[in-house]
Amino acid sequence: MKDILKLAFALGVICLVGAGALAAVKQGTQEPIRKAETEALSNTLRKVLPPNVEKTEQSTIIRDVKFYRGLDVNGAVVAFAAEAKSTVNGFGGPTSVVAGLDTTGKILAVMVSAHTETPGLGTKATDRVAPKSFWDLVRGKIKENPFPPNAFLDAYAGKAAPVELDRDVMHVTGATYSSKSVNSAVNAILGNIGEFLAQERAQRN
Amino acid sequence: MAIFREFWKGIWKENPVLVLMLGMCPTLAVSSSASNALGMGIAATFVLVGSNMVISAVRRFVPNKVRIPCYIVVIAVFVTIIELLMKAYAPAELNASLGIYIPLIVVNCIVLGRAEAFASKNGVFASALDGLGMGVGFTVALTALGIARELLASGTVFEYQLIPGWPQFALLKQPSGAFIVLAVFLAIINGIKIRQARKEGRKYFPPEINCSNCHICK
Numbered sequence: 305m306k307d308i309l310k311l312a313f314a315l316g317v318i319c320l321v322g323a324g325a326l327a328a329v330k331q332g333t334q335e336p337i338r339k340a341e342t343e344a345l346s347n348t349l350r351k352v353l354p355p356n357v358e359k360t361e362q363s364t365i366i367r368d369v370k371f372y373r374g375l376d377v378n379g380a381v382v383a384f385a386a387e388a389k390s391t392v393n394g395f396g397g398p399t400s401v402v403a404g405l406d407t408t409g410k411i412l413a414v415m416v417s418a419h420t421e422t423p424g425l426g427t428k429a430t431d432r433v434a435p436k437s438f439w440d441l442v443r444g445k446i447k448e449n450p451f452p453p454n455a456f457l458d459a460y461a462g463k464a465a466p467v468e469l470d471r472d473v474m475h476v477t478g479a480t481y482s483s484k485s486v487n488s489a490v491n492a493i494l495g496n497i498g499e500f501l502a503q504e505r506a507q508r509n
Numbered sequence: 510m511a512i513f514r515e516f517w518k519g520i521w522k523e524n525p526v527l528v529l530m531l532g533m534c535p536t537l538a539v540s541s542s543a544s545n546a547l548g549m550g551i552a553a554t555f556v557l558v559g560s561n562m563v564i565s566a567v568r569r570f571v572p573n574k575v576r577i578p579c580y581i582v583v584i585a586v587f588v589t590i591i592e593l594l595m596k597a598y599a600p601a602e603l604n605a606s607l608g609i610y611i612p613l614i615v616v617n618c619i620v621l622g623r624a625e626a627f628a629s630k631n632g633v634f635a636s637a638l639d640g641l642g643m644g645v646g647f648t649v650a651l652t653a654l655g656i657a658r659e660l661l662a663s664g665t666v667f668e669y670q671l672i673p674g675w676p677q678f679a680l681l682k683q684p685s686g687a688f689i690v691l692a693v694f695l696a697i698i699n700g701i702k703i704r705q706a707r708k709e710g711r712k713y714f715p716p717e718i719n720c721s722n723c724h725i726c727k
């Protein structure tokens with residue numbers, strides 16, 4: 305009996321000390337984590353927003369689509385951004401899309417922020433990667449491009465109304481499911497833009 | 510200095526992946542690309558050093574019969590603290606690339622294996638060196654595997670195209686391909702060790718590790 309008590313006591317002390325340390329660290333890092341996450345989100349949004357946007361702030365959430373305002377140095381609203389999850393699954397699962405919008409609600413740029421598509425196959429419709437050659441690196445000719453082109457995603461620029469695949473924007477050959485998923489996410493944004501702009505105008509007046 | 514043997518043994522003689530055969534799951538899953546492999550190796554090294562030191566420090570307090578749950582609690586707490594600190598203070602790119610591997614390290618057999626086999630029976634400094642050596646050996650083996658797999662699968666190394674126009678050899682990106690490449694590595698390494706043993710005039714029985722430190726079989 306005493307044996308079991310000793311074992312339980314030792315394990316209990318270790319668990320207690322561990323839990324205490326975890327609680328302390330969690331408490332201490334809560335604020336820095338929140339700040340780091342907002343900054344990471346802001347950096348992601350800035351990739352699809354025009355270069356004069358200094359900071360972003362959260363606006364409203366309409367039917368699970370998160371809208372943000374892009375402010376320039378003077379605090380004036382110069383662009384909007386939206387983040388939406390797809391309603392149709394891709395080959396591996398849902399995709400999440402971030403889109404930059406101008407003040408009239410037209411798309412400026414689209415980026416896929418989360419996906420589980422097959423690398424090399426489905427990622428043709430989701431990834432913005434510039435092919436980097438090792439020999440260019442050795443010769444010192446590498447140029448860092450923070451927003452490499454993707455023909456499929458770039459085709460959404462300028463769209464203001466929900467897009468029908470193969471009529472307005474062509475899907476990527478060999479990445480049909482991924483294209484459909486990305487398209488549904490972009491349409492989720494485009495479908496709610498009108499309501500968001502109306503809310504913004506009402507708030508401003 | 511003799512103490513530094515504890516560090517060097519983790520790199521070649523008792524490499525956790527290629528000799529001790531510990532931590533096979535992350536080895537096979539994460540070595541599909543060289544940068545993933547390097548990231549996982551670095552994260553695992555931090556955890557190994559830290560958890561080895563903590564477990565060595567409490568080794569006289571932990572009773573033998575409950576040592577496994579105690580080690581697991583210590584390792585899990587340590588890994589969670591590292592994860593929280595990384596989320597709070599590490600730059601965003603580091604978090605994006607390493608962040609997903611940190612929770613996986615709790616169940617990495619190397620960490621528990623070294624805690625049981627070494628840290629629970631040796632001093633804090635020796636355990637730290639052992640953790641560092643094992644971590645570096647893990648990183649080296651994992652990165653070598655990652656480079657080989659990435660190069661053979663898509664002709665790139667650390668995402669830079671080395672051989673243009675290389676056809677995609679997708680099998681090597683899957684776990685079965687990982688087993689195949691690992692088998693080739695082990696064959697090469699054992700071949701080297703057999704040749705070495707023959708030159709020294711003795712027979713070679715793998716894995717030729719010093720078992721006196723580990724009491725797992727007894």
